[in-house]
Amino acid sequence: MRWQPDAVGRLQASALELFAERGYDATTVADIAGRAGLTRRTFFRHFTDKREVLFVGSEQLLQAFLAAMEAADLDAPPLDTVIVGVEALADIFGPERHQFARTRAAIISSCPELHERELIKLASMSAAAAETLRTRRVPGPVATLAADTGVNVFHATFTRWIAQDDPAAFRRILHEVLRTLSSLIAHHRSDTDTAALT
Amino acid sequence: MRWQPDAVGRLQASALELFAERGYDATTVADIAGRAGLTRRTFFRHFTDKREVLFVGSEQLLQAFLAAMEAADLDAPPLDTVIVGVEALADIFGPERHQFARTRAAIISSCPELHERELIKLASMSAAAAETLRTRRVPGPVATLAADTGVNVFHATFTRWIAQDDPAAFRRILHEVLRTLSSLIAHHRSDTDTAALT
DNA sequence: GTCTATAGTGCGATAGAC
DNA sequence: GTCTATCGCACTATAGAC
Structure with a gap:
C-alpha cells in the first residue's frame, strides 16, 4: 500500500473530489489524506496548508x-x-x-x-x-x-x-x-x- | 478621561505612529489602544481586527x-x-x-x-x-x-x-x-x- | 511536548450624555 | 430614568519559544 506513485497528484485529486462533494470547510485534511491512502502528516509534507493543494x-x-x-x-x-x-x-x-x-x-x-x-x-x-x-x-x-x-x-x-x-x-x-x-x-x-x- | 471625541480617528493615528516606529508585528492592540487613551476591548468594538485600522x-x-x-x-x-x-x-x-x-x-x-x-x-x-x-x-x-x-x-x-x-x-x-x-x-x-x- | 504572548469574542457592568 | 460608548473579565485559538 505504501509508496504508490504520485502522492501529490493523488492528494490533489482526492481533495478536488471531496471539496466538490461536501464543500471546502466540511472537508478535513485527514479526509483528503485518507482517500489518497496517505496520512495527515504526509499531506503537510507536500503542502504548507490545506489551501495549497488547490x-x-x-x-x-x-x-x-x-x-x-x-x-x-x-x-x-x-x-x-x-x-x-x-x-x-x-x-x-x-x-x-x-x-x-x-x-x-x-x-x-x-x-x-x-x-x-x-x-x-x-x-x-x-x-x-x-x-x-x-x-x-x-x-x-x-x-x-x-x-x-x-x-x-x-x-x-x-x-x-x-x-x-x-x-x-x-x-x-x-x-x-x-x-x-x-x-x-x-x-x-x-x-x-x-x-x-x- | 472617557468620552473624548473621535475614538476611531485617535486609534488610527496611534496605530499609524506605532506601526511606523516599531513595525506592525511588534505592536500589540493593547499598545495602540493605550496610546489613544482607550482599552483593547474598545479597539475591537470599532475594528473587526488589527489590520482593519489601516x-x-x-x-x-x-x-x-x-x-x-x-x-x-x-x-x-x-x-x-x-x-x-x-x-x-x-x-x-x-x-x-x-x-x-x-x-x-x-x-x-x-x-x-x-x-x-x-x-x-x-x-x-x-x-x-x-x-x-x-x-x-x-x-x-x-x-x-x-x-x-x-x-x-x-x-x-x-x-x-x-x-x-x-x-x-x-x-x-x-x-x-x-x-x-x-x-x-x-x-x-x-x-x-x-x-x-x- | 509545555509555556507564553497575543488575536479575537461574549457578556455583563459602568460612566457619562441626554 | 434611557441610551450608548467604554470597560473588565473570562474565555478560545493559535503561533512561536523552548
Whole structure:
C-alpha cells in the first residue's frame, strides 16, 4: 500500500473530489489524506496548508508564463512581451483541463479564504512579469502597468473560458479579450482628461 | 478621561505612529489602544481586527468612487465611466494626504498580511465598478475588463503618486498613466494574435 | 511536548450624555 | 430614568519559544 506513485497528484485529486462533494470547510485534511491512502502528516509534507493543494499547479503555470516572456523578441513592445507569456498558457489550459478548471473555480469562488489565495497568486504573477520587463530595460512604472494589464487579460480570458462550453476555446477567447481591450481604450475619449486638466 | 471625541480617528493615528516606529508585528492592540487613551476591548468594538485600522478609509474611498461613476454620463463608454470614478479620487488624495499615504504604504508593503488585505480591497473595488457598469447595460465580460483596467490605472497612479515628491500631483499622474496605457495598447501589434490564430 | 504572548469574542457592568 | 460608548473579565485559538 505504501509508496504508490504520485502522492501529490493523488492528494490533489482526492481533495478536488471531496471539496466538490461536501464543500471546502466540511472537508478535513485527514479526509483528503485518507482517500489518497496517505496520512495527515504526509499531506503537510507536500503542502504548507490545506489551501495549497488547490494551487500547486499555479507554480508551473508561472514558470511557463515567464519562460515564454523570456523567449519573446527583445524588440517587442512591453505589452506584446506579456501577451506572448499569456499565449503560452493556452497550451496548459487545453481541452483536457477544462472540466478540472471549472470544478476548481467553483470551489474557489465558494470560499473567501481560497479567493484571497488566488488574488495573491495573480499578484505575484504580475510582479514577476513586471520584473522580467524591467530586465528588458522597460521603465519600472511602465513595466508594472503592462504586467498588470497582461494579467488582467489572462484573468478575463480564463474566466470566460470556464464560463462557456468549448473546451478548446482558450486561444480564441484570448484574442477576443484583446480585441475588447483595444476597443475599450480606443473608445476612451481623452477629452475626459483634458477637461479635468483645465 | 472617557468620552473624548473621535475614538476611531485617535486609534488610527496611534496605530499609524506605532506601526511606523516599531513595525506592525511588534505592536500589540493593547499598545495602540493605550496610546489613544482607550482599552483593547474598545479597539475591537470599532475594528473587526488589527489590520482593519489601516483600511477604514477605503470604505469612504469606495463610496466616492462609485458615486462619481453613477453620476457619469450614461452614454459614456465603459472605460470613461470608470475613469470618471478614479478622477473623483483625486479630491481624496489631495496634498494633505500625501505624507499619510506614504507612511501607510510603507507599513503595508512591510507585511504580507497587510498586502493581502489591500489586494482584497482592490478586488472589491473592481467588483463594485463592474456591477455599476452592468447596471448601465454593459455586457458582463466587458464590464469586468473595463473595471479591472480602471482599478489598475488607479493603482498605478497611486503608486507613482507616493513614489514622487509633489503632493498635489495625483491628477496629473493619473493622466500620465492613461497616456502610458494608451500607448501600450497602441503599440501592441495584433499580428502576434493573427500569427497565433493560423 | 509545555509555556507564553497575543488575536479575537461574549457578556455583563459602568460612566457619562441626554 | 434611557441610551450608548467604554470597560473588565473570562474565555478560545493559535503561533512561536523552548
